[in-house]
Amino acid sequence: MTEATGKAADPSPDPGVWLDQHGDYLFKYAVVRLRDDTAAEDAVQETFLAALKAYENFQGRGSERTWLVGILKHKIIDHFRRVKREAPIGEDVDEGSDHPEFFERTDQWTGHWHTEHAPSDWHATPEQLVERADFWLVFGDCLSPLPQRTASAFTFREVDGLTSEEICELLSISVNNLWVMLHRARLHLRNCLEINWFKRDR
Amino acid sequence: MNMGLYDKASHHVRYWLLRRLPTCQQTVAKLSESMEHRLTLSDRIRVQVHLWICAWCQWYFEHLHVMRTAARAKGDESSDLAPRSTLSDEARERIRRKLAGGT
Numbered sequence: 017m018t019e020a021t022g023k024a025a026d027p028s029p030d031p032g033v034w035l036d037q038h039g040d041y042l043f044k045y046a047v048v049r050l051r052d053d054t055a056a057e058d059a060v061q062e063t064f065l066a067a068l069k070a071y072e073n074f075q076g077r078g079s080e081r082t083w084l085v086g087i088l089k090h091k092i093i094d095h096f097r098r099v100k101r102e103a104p105i106g107e108d109v110d111e112g113s114d115h116p117e118f119f120e121r122t123d124q125w126t127g128h129w130h131t132e133h134a135p136s137d138w139h140a141t142p143e144q145l146v147e148r149a150d151f152w153l154v155f156g157d158c159l160s161p162l163p164q165r166t167a168s169a170f171t172f173r174e175v176d177g178l179t180s181e182e183i184c185e186l187l188s189i190s191v192n193n194l195w196v197m198l199h200r201a202r203l204h205l206r207n208c209l210e211i212n213w214f215k216r217d218r
Numbered sequence: 219m220n221m222g223l224y225d226k227a228s229h230h231v232r233y234w235l236l237r238r239l240p241t242c243q244q245t246v247a248k249l250s251e252s253m254e255h256r257l258t259l260s261d262r263i264r265v266q267v268h269l270w271i272c273a274w275c276q277w278y279f280e281h282l283h284v285m286r287t288a289a290r291a292k293g294d295e296s297s298d299l300a301p302r303s304t305l306s307d308e309a310r311e312r313i314r315r316k317l318a319g320g321t
Contacts, residue, residue, distance in 0.1 A: 031317035031318065039305050039310060039313070040303075040304045040305055041297050043305045044303050044304075048296055048299045053306075056303075057305065057309040057312075057313075060305065060313065061312070061313045061316055068317065116243075119243045124237070126241065127242060127243040127244065128241055128242045134274040135275075135277035137277060138277075140284070145284070145288040146288050146291045146292060149298070152299060153302075155299060156300055156302070159299065171296075174285065174290065175293075175296045176296075177290055180255070194254075195250070195251055198250060198253075198254065199250035202250050202285070203246065209281075
C-alpha cells in the first residue's frame, strides 16, 4: 500500500534491466536504418549512456521505450554526420540495379513489362498487411540485399516519412540521386514481395 | 456484335497508343518520382494516359502506395523490419560493462 508503484518515482534506473528490456528492440531499430551491425551496436550503447546521464529529464514523461527511441534517433543522425565528415562521398552514387530483366527486350515491346515480372493484383490492403507479422519478416528479408545506403534511404522515406531534403542532407546525396535510389529500391522490393509473399498461398 | 467491334477497336487503339507512349520501364520511374514531388504537366499527362491503357503499371502504382502506407503505419514498431537481428552476446556484455562503469 505504501509502496510507490510508479516507475517514474525510481530515481536511479537499473541499466542492466534497461539493456534486457530494450536492448534488442533498440538494436533492431538502429539496424533497420543504419544497415550495419557494428554501427547499430555503437548507437545503442551511446543511447543507453546518454539516457543514464539524462535520466532526471525523463522522470515519468511517457514510456521509457519511446524516450529511449527518441535518443536513439539522434544517435543515428550523429552516425551519418560522422560518416560524412570522415569519408565524404562523391556526388555520383551508382549502386543497385534498374532491373532491366523485368522488361521486354524484343523490338516491338522493348521497355514494356516482361510477363514473368509484370505486377498483379495483391488482393490486400495496407491495414491487413500491418497486422501480419510474417509479412514484415518477408519485407525485412527483401530489404536486406539492397545496397546499404539505398536501404537506409528507403527506410527513412517510406517508414519514417522524412522529406527528400532531410534524407539528402543526412546521406549527403543530391535529390536526383535519391530518386534513383528510391526507384531502384521500390522496383526490387515490390517484385520481391510479390514473389515471396503475394504469390504464395496464404 | 457491336460490342465485339468496339472491343476490337479499343484493343487496337490501346496498343497503338502503348507503342507511342513512354514505355512501362520509363513510366514506373516517373511513378516513383511522383511519390516524391509533383511531376511536370507533360509528364503527368503521359503517365495518366499510360495508366489508362496499362493495367500492369496501374498495379505497380497501387503497390507503391500500399508499401508506403503499410510501412508508415508500422511507425515505431519498425523494429519488426529487422526481425532476425538481436544484439550479439559480445555486444550485450560490452554495453553492460560500459553502463556499470559509466558515470
